[in-house]
Amino acid sequence: MQVTETLNEGLKREIKVVVPAADMESRLMERINDSKDKVRLKGFRPGKVPTAHLKRMYGKSFMAEIVNEIVTHSTRNVIAERDEKAAMQPEVVMTEDQDEAEKILAGEQDFAFELKYEIVPQFELQDVSDITIERPVVEVADEEIEDQIKQIAQSARSYETKDGAAEDGDRVTLDYLGKVDGEPFDGGKAEGANLVLGSGNFIPGFEEQLIGLKKDDEKTITVTFPEEYGAEHLAGKEATFDVTIHEVAAPQDQELDDELAKKLGLESMDKLREIVRDQVQGQYGQMTRQKVKRSLLDALDERYQFETPEKLTEAEFNNIWNQVTADLERNGKSFEDEETTEEEARADYQKLAARRVRLGLVLSAVGEKAGITVTDEELQKALGEQLRRYPGQEQQVMEFYRNTPDAVNALRAPIFEEKVIDHLMEEVSVNDKTVSKDELMADDDEEFGSSTATGGDDA
Template sequence: MQVIETLAEGLKREIKVVIPAKDMEQRMNERLAEVKDKVRINGFRPGKVPTSHVKKMYGKSIMAELVNEIIRDKPSAILSERGEKSATQPEIVMTEDEKEAEKILSAQADLEFTLSYEIIPAIELKSVDGIKVTREVVEVSEDEINEQIEKIAESARTFEAKKGKAADGDRVTMDYLGKVDGVPFDGGKDEDAELVIGSNRFIPGFEEQLVGLKAGDEKVITVTFPAEYPAANLAGKEATFDITVKEVASPAKTEINDELATKLGVESVEKLKEIVRGQIESQYGNVTRQKVKRQILDQLDALYKFESPSKLVDAEFENIWRQINTDLAQSGKTFADEDTTEEAAREEYRALAERRVRLGLVLSEIGEKAGIEVTEEEMQRSLFAQLQQFPGQEKQILDFFRNTPGASASLRAPIFEEKVIDKLLAEVSVTDKTVSKDELLADDAEEGDKPAKKAAPKKKAAAKAEDAAEGEEAAPKKKAAPKKKAAEGDAE
């Protein structure tokens, strides 16, 4: 077998592989000898079939098996011998000429094929002694805990029917039918919908028009959907809602005490405070973690500069670009609305894709050299978290991960990355800094892991796009959930 390097430019490699016809014929004869005693052919006793006859009947099919095995196994063996790692699955090219293929299967022509691939560059790991990060820490105050408990209490608040007119804070139970240009639209109808005036769960201008209504009243409410509303058929449109009020109820007084805690499934108000404190600390901890991680990545980005495999960058860019265009389409905006051009956005997101790939390779090398592994238990926990996000679709998700090659990598990669970050955090210089909640949550656009601000669709548009992806089509359906759903949302 001949292995000839025909291209070595940057990270690109091309290898020509030639296996002489006589070698292929020898392999075929060895395989024929193995099956000779197993074949059953009428007119011949078992094990007495002439080799020439077996070759005539099965030679080409056996040769085809050999070719497939070589194409399957040789590329990885060749890369291993060369001490190279391919960034993606090598592209294999062999003859498509039927006559030439027939000669190969008949052992009358050499088997030739070409491997084309990009190598993962050799990365010389550098000392992280110079990396310094500031870990922002927020001290959770009693006032903040009580404030959060009060919000939770709102979700458990009871209402008592009243005869008077609806006022701010009252709950209105109603039937409604939404129309655009006099025509009802999907998702614009509901019965016995409950809405607390002032909760801002409906589109702007809707709730205010309920003030002053009482049980039995009917009214036509006119509102305009926001321009960035995720349902394109409703965005920016004026709509009317035929309202029939069924009940007006005023909120009962709530007190933060053991009775409230019991209602929420906790044994005491002190235990409730403990749980809320833990939740707040966890939320702040996640933000702190992301900020620290960003600082590490930014400094690694400055430390490591090398060419990244173009196919990996292309794939990463396509993923980013697809999401950006989806967000823009869902929000009804254009690049011009975001104060940029498509060309400028492409350039910046391309740079982001290149950074992500390069840092991914660096983290992978660090983790590999440190012997970091992702356990099966960690993979299972990650999969379970995926299943929890999509109730009712568990079977489809399981089938996807079981039957899709490489799908498990999407579970493994983030776990591996976080374990590498943990390792680095134990080695770099970390200084804790106590900050306020506002300082921690300040929107500091990440320069390295995010393109320039004007090139990225606004957060609101992205959020609306996510809402649309969940199938929310009309504002009342989205923002006027029944009482139970509203309570769950507030509790979160």
């Protein structure tokens, strides 16, 4: 087998591989001889089928198998022998000429093909001990916990039927039938539905028009679906609802005591406060984690500037762009609504894609050097989370991941990334800074994450 480099330009590589016809014929004869004792043909005793007859019957199919094996093994071996790492699966280019292909399968012509790929750029990992990260921390006030418990109490309180008109905060039991242009629409009908007025659970303007109604009252109300409503056929449309009230019930006072906790399945109010505090601290902890990670990635981005593989960056850009355009379409917006143009947006997101790829490569290298891996247990946990998202379809989801290696890698990548971030956080300096809830929850201008498409155990 002859291996010749035909292109070495930046990160791009092209390699020509030629397997002489004599070698192809030799491999074919080995395959035929190996199959003699396995093939069963009518009119021949086992092991007595003439070689020429086997070649005539199975030569092309055997040679096709040999071609596939050569391409698979050569691609991996050639790159490994060159001490290179392909950024993505190499492109294999073979002849498209039918006559040439027939001659190759017949063992009458050399088998030649090209490998085209980009390599992962080489860079030196830098010491990060001089990086200082500010970690925003919110101190959870007792008042916030009490406010959360009051909201819980409101959802757990009971209602008592009353005479008279419905007021804000009352619960009404009603039937309704929604129509657009006089025609009922899917999902616009319910019987015996419960609705707490002022909860904001229905279309804006719906609940307000029920205030003042009494038991057995009937009314037709008119509302307009929001422009960003999830169902496209209803978004922005005016609709009428024929409403019948069956009951009006007033909320009963709910004391913040152990009885409330027991109603929620807990032994005491102290336990409820403990759980609520843990939940609130957990929510703030997630936001703190995002801010700290952003700061760390920003610091790494300043230190690492190198060319990224073109196709890998293009793939990342396409992922981002598809999401951006889908969001715009779903919300009925354009680039002009976002005070930009498509051309400017493309340029910005191409920079973002390059950053994500570059940081993904850096994190991959850091993780590899530190010996970070994703365990089977961690992967199974991630898979379990996916299964819970699709109740009743667990078998199909399992089959999908079993047959789709890229999907498994997509589960592994974020786990790997978070473990690398944890590793780096132990090496940098971290200073805690107490901030307000609003400061912590404030959105960054843009989401500059990283891509670990080449990271993880398969890096």
